[in-house]
Amino acid sequence: MSVSKALKSSKLVSWKPVRTGRLQQTLAGCVERNGVGLHSGKVSSVRLWPELASRGRYFEFRCRSIPAAIEFAQISPLCTSLSKDGFRIRTVEHLLSALEASGVDNCRIEIEAFDDKEIDAEIPIFDGSAREWVEAVEEVGLAVATDLDGNCVEKMAPHVNEPVCAWRNDSFVVAFPSPAVQITYGINFPQAPVIGRQWFSTYPLDNLVYSMQIALSRTFCIYEEIEPMRNAGLIKGGSLKNAIVCSSSKGWLNPPLHFIDEPCRHKILDLIGDLSMVAQSGNQGLPVAHIVAYKGGHALHADFARRLIGMSGKSNMLTMVAEKLFF
Numbered sequence: 001m002s003v004s005k006a007l008k009s010s011k012l013v014s015w016k017p018v019r020t021g022r023l024q025q026t027l028a029g030c031v032e033r034n035g036v037g038l039h040s041g042k043v044s045s046v047r048l049w050p051e052l053a054s055r056g057r058y059f060e061f062r063c064r065s066i067p068a069a070i071e072f073a074q075i076s077p078l079c080t081s082l083s084k085d086g087f088r089i090r091t092v093e094h095l096l097s098a099l100e101a102s103g104v105d106n107c108r109i110e111i112e113a114f115d116d117k118e119i120d121a122e123i124p125i126f127d128g129s130a131r132e133w134v135e136a137v138e139e140v141g142l143a144v145a146t147d148l149d150g151n152c153v154e155k156m157a158p159h160v161n162e163p164v165c166a167w168r169n170d171s172f173v174v175a176f177p178s179p180a181v182q183i184t185y186g187i188n189f190p191q192a193p194v195i196g197r198q199w200f201s202t203y204p205l206d207n208l209v210y211s212m213q214i215a216l217s218r219t220f221c222i223y224e225e226i227e228p229m230r231n232a233g234l235i236k237g238g239s240l241k242n243a244i245v246c247s248s249s250k251g252w253l254n255p256p257l258h259f260i261d262e263p264c265r266h267k268i269l270d271l272i273g274d275l276s277m278v279a280q281s282g283n284q285g286l287p288v289a290h291i292v293a294y295k296g297g298h299a300l301h302a303d304f305a306r307r308l309i310g311m312s313g314k315s316n317m318l319t320m321v322a323e324k325l326f327f
Helices: 093-102 133-141 206-214 222-229 263-279 297-310 317-322
Strands: 011-019 024-027 031-036 043-050 057-061 064-067 075-077 079-083 087-090 109-114 119-120 141-146 156-160 163-166 171-176 182-189 196-202 221-222 242-249 289-293
Touching: 011 171, 024 043, 031 133, 043 133, 057 087, 057 119, 064 087, 075 297, 093 133, 093 206, 093 222, 093 263, 109 119, 171 297, 182 263, 196 206, 196 263, 206 263, 221 222, 221 263, 222 242, 263 289, 263 297
Parallel strands: 057 109, 087 119, 182 289, 221 242
Antiparallel strands: 011 156, 024 141, 031 043, 043 109, 057 064, 075 079, 079 087, 163 171, 171 289, 182 196
């Protein structure tokens, strides 16, 4: 077993083995999915390929490689994107959430857009959850990842040493030292009484809990806010088939829900995808901590991830306002 690449520890985070004998993993084969992007409304093809240990997760588009790392995160209105050298992959959070939770530490994600002139592509939305990606991983299974010399690599995880917080107004994400990963999330939508205030907590968070309690939760929006979003050039591929839609006066327009607190669970799904970008060299991205979040969104999640690894910079207020519209 080879030693994992040097990882940067700090006052806030220390990298430690996930569990004794736990090794980095990859996919046991290639799997492909096709679908429509939520915001672009365009079809793309995504192929997930096995990758060598310590290579991590990265996107390949137009012969360019874009690491799934917070350094390349570009927080667009209503989604998380990755950008490098002028090329962009949009709405990566559901796919990355599923890969992180399923233990796919190393993966080459090949994107094919069907317009050769496009310099960006969008990951398919499917039904608005991560179910399709979890099933794709299960379809081919996992395998222990090895490096070029055939050696296995021990899997490491970032352990939070002291409380870490990012906030804006009454929204926050905070992590407390904990022996295992736990996520507690709260939302509040007074403009949609059927949603209202919700809290959901999962402990411990493992791949079984994720696949049964988190992955099935779909993205959601408020019906009265759809027209402004469409006028802004967003959700061109949105429909009642890929989101649950709530009217302020009439309640849910396309029931039944998968869970009574499905909107809150979906926020955990998004958070896992955004924090997966803390990963380095094929190791775990999701910090070992009790993470508590309230009224967060992709921009705040990214601010928290950057703070966790010592990066500076905050998302702009326009993005924060836009995220109040669609989750």
